[in-house]
Amino acid sequence: MHDIRLLRDQLDHLREGMRRRGKLEELAPVLDRAETLERERRTAITELEAQQARRNKVTQEVAQRRKAGDDAAELIAEGRAIGETIAGLEARRQEAEAAVQRMLYELPNITLPEVPEGDESNNRIVSSWGTPRTDGESLTAHWDKGAELGILDLARGAKVSGSGFIVYRGAGAKLVRALMNMMLDLHTTEHGYEECWVPVVVNRTTMTGTGQLPKFEDDMYALNEEGMFLIPTAEVPVTNLYRDEILELSDLPRGLCAYSPCFRREAGSAGKDTRGLLRVHQFDKVELVRYATPETSRDELERLTREAETVLERLELPYRRLLLAAGDTGFSSAMTYDLEVYAPAVGKWLEVSSCSVFTDFQARRANIRYRPAPGEKPRFVHTLNGSALAFSRIIASIMEHHQQADGTVRIPAALQPYYGRATL
RNA sequence: GGACAGGUGGCCGAGUGGUUGAAGGCACCGGUCUCGAAAACCGGCAUACCGGCAACGGUAUCGUGAGUUCGAAUCUCACCCUGUCCGCCA
Numbered sequence: 001m002h003d004i005r006l007l008r009d010q011l012d013h014l015r016e017g018m019r020r021r022g023k024l025e026e027l028a029p030v031l032d033r034a035e036t037l038e039r040e041r042r043t044a045i046t047e048l049e050a051q052q053a054r055r056n057k058v059t060q061e062v063a064q065r066r067k068a069g070d071d072a073a074e075l076i077a078e079g080r081a082i083g084e085t086i087a088g089l090e091a092r093r094q095e096a097e098a099a100v101q102r103m104l105y106e107l108p109n110i111t112l113p114e115v116p117e118g119d120e121s122n123n124r125i126v127s128s129w130g131t132p133r134t135d136g137e138s139l140t141a142h143w144d145k146g147a148e149l150g151i152l153d154l155a156r157g158a159k160v161s162g163s164g165f166i167v168y169r170g171a172g173a174k175l176v177r178a179l180m181n182m183m184l185d186l187h188t189t190e191h192g193y194e195e196c197w198v199p200v201v202v203n204r205t206t207m208t209g210t211g212q213l214p215k216f217e218d219d220m221y222a223l224n225e226e227g228m229f230l231i232p233t234a235e236v237p238v239t240n241l242y243r244d245e246i247l248e249l250s251d252l253p254r255g256l257c258a259y260s261p262c263f264r265r266e267a268g269s270a271g272k273d274t275r276g277l278l279r280v281h282q283f284d285k286v287e288l289v290r291y292a293t294p295e296t297s298r299d300e301l302e303r304l305t306r307e308a309e310t311v312l313e314r315l316e317l318p319y320r321r322l323l324l325a326a327g328d329t330g331f332s333s334a335m336t337y338d339l340e341v342y343a344p345a346v347g348k349w350l351e352v353s354s355c356s357v358f359t360d361f362q363a364r365r366a367n368i369r370y371r372p373a374p375g376e377k378p379r380f381v382h383t384l385n386g387s388a389l390a391f392s393r394i395i396a397s398i399m400e401h402h403q404q405a406d407g408t409v410r411i412p413a414a415l416q417p418y419y420g421r422a423t424l
Numbered sequence: 425g426g427a428c429a430g431g432u433g434g435c436c437g438a439g440u441g442g443u444u445g446a447a448g449g450c451a452c453c454g455g456u457c458u459c460g461a462a463a464a465c466c467g468g469c470a471u472a473c474c475g476g477c478a479a480c481g482g483u484a485u486c487g488u489g490a491g492u493u494c495g496a497a498u499c500u501c502a503c504c505c506u507g508u509c510c511g512c513c514a
Contacts, residue, residue, distance in 0.1 A: 045473070048483080049474060055495080
C-alpha cells in the first residue's frame with residue numbers, strides 16, 4: 001500500500017510507476033479520481049471535526065451549568081441537534097475514507113529505477129550457473145520417470161483431491177523430507193536464519209497485510225469458516241509475525257525461514273505446462289523472509305537471492321537468474337529476481353524461486369515499524385522474501401537432470417546425508 | 425462446544441456517566457549532584473489525522489463494531505482475543 005500522501009503531491013510519480021508496469025491504461029481512471037477522492041476525504045474530516053468541537057463545547061457548558069444548579073435544557077437541545085449533524089457527517093467521512101482505501105489497495109508497488117519497463121518479454125537474464133543438459137530428447141520426462149520408479153502417484157492424488165494434487169510415495173516421500181531438512185539446515189546454520197514453524201491457515205487481516213487480499217481472493221483457497229484462508233506461501237504468516245509491532249534497530253536485519261505447504265488455486269487450464277509437477281495446487285517450499293532498514297534493503301535482496309542460489313548449487317542443478325520487468329513483477333514487489341532451473345526432458349526452464357524486496361509496501365499495510373534510534377519516531381521497515389526453494393519443480397528437475405544412462409536418478413552429494421542413498 | 429474471569433499508554437497498573445489523553449510506578453530522554461557512574465532530586469515523555477508557512481489550534485483513540493445519552497474508558501448489545509475450569513479430541 002502506498003502512502004496516502006502520494007495521492008496529493010506525487011500523482012505523477014504514481015502514474016509513471018503504473019506506466020512502467022504497463023498498467024497505466026487500466027489504472028489511469030483510478031488515478032484520475034484520486035485527487036478528488038482525497039480532497040473529499042479531507043473536507044469530510046474537517047467539517048466533521050468542526051462539529052465535534054462544537055459539541056464538546058456545548059457538552060462542557062452543560063456540565064458547568066449543572067454544577068452551578070442552572071437550567072441547561074436549551075443547551076441539551078442544541079447538543080441533540082449537533083449530534084444529528086455529526087451522524088450525517090460521520091457517515092460521509094466513512095464513505096470517503098473507504099473509497100480512498102479501496103483505491104490504495106488496488107495500486108501495485110512502484111518498481112525500483114533499475115527494473116526494466118514493460119511486460120515479461122523484457123525480463124532480463126542477469127546471470128547463470130552450470131550447464132544445462134542438451135540430450136533432453138533421450139531422457140524420460142519426470143512424470144514418466146516418477147511413475148516408473150513408483151515415487152509419484154498422480155492418479156491417486158487426483159482421485160483423493162483433484163488434479164494438481166501430488167502423492168509422493170516411498171523414495172519420493174523421503175526425498176521431500178530430505179529436501180526440507182537439507183534446506184532448513186543450510187539456512188539456519190550457514191545463512192543465520194531463525195527457523196519457524198507456522199500456521200498454514202490464516203485470517204483475512206494477515207492475508208491483507210502481505211498484499212494477497214483484497215485483490216487476489218480468487219487465487220486463494222478459502223475455508224468455509226468465515227474469513228480463513230490456506231496460505232499460498234509461508235511469506236504470509238512469517239511476514240505477519242511482526243504485524244503492528246515496533247522493532248528495535250538492533251533487531252535489523254533479521255532473517256526468518258520456514259517450511260510450509262503452499263496452496264494455490266491458480267485457475268489455470270490443463271495442458272503441457274501443467275503436466276506432472278509443473279504446476280500444482282499444493283506444493284512444499286522453504287521460504288526466507290527478511291526484515292531490513294530502507295538503507296540496506298536493496299543489498300539484502302542480493303544476499304537473499306544468493307542464499308536461494310546456494311541451494312541450487314548444492315543440488316547441482318543449472319539455473320539462471322532473471323530480473324523481472326516491471327510488468328511481470330508481483331503486485332507488492334519493488335524488484336524481483338526469479339530463479340529458473342532447467343528440466344531437460346520437458347525442455348523448459350522452471351521457476352523455482354522468486355526473490356523480492358517490497359520496500360515499505362507490505363510494512364505499511366501490515367504496520368511493521370522500527371525505531372531508528374531511542375526516542376525517535378518509528379519508521380516502516382522494508383520486507384523481503386524468497387523461496388529457497390519450491391520443491392515440486394526441483395524434484396522434476398532432479399529427476400530429469402540427474403537421470404543416468406542406466407535409468408536411475410543420481411542424488412547430489414549434498415543431499416545424500418539427508419536422503420541416505422546415492423540414487424533414487 | 426459450555427461456564428466463569430478479564431482485555432486501559434512501550435510495560436505494569438488505578439479509574440463505574442461530566443476539564444480523564446487518562447492517577448501512580450517502571451522504562452526512556454534532558455538536567456542537578458558526582459572525578460565518573462549508580463542512587464537521589466527536578467523537568468520532559470502517546471499515536472494518528474485535519475487546518476496552518478509557522479507558532480499553534482482542533483479531532484479521534486481505554487480489544488473491535490454498533491447503541492443509549494447533551495456528554496461514554498465508565499451503561500447496553502454483538503463480535504474478537506486472553507486466562508481458568510469442564511466437555512471433546514490427534
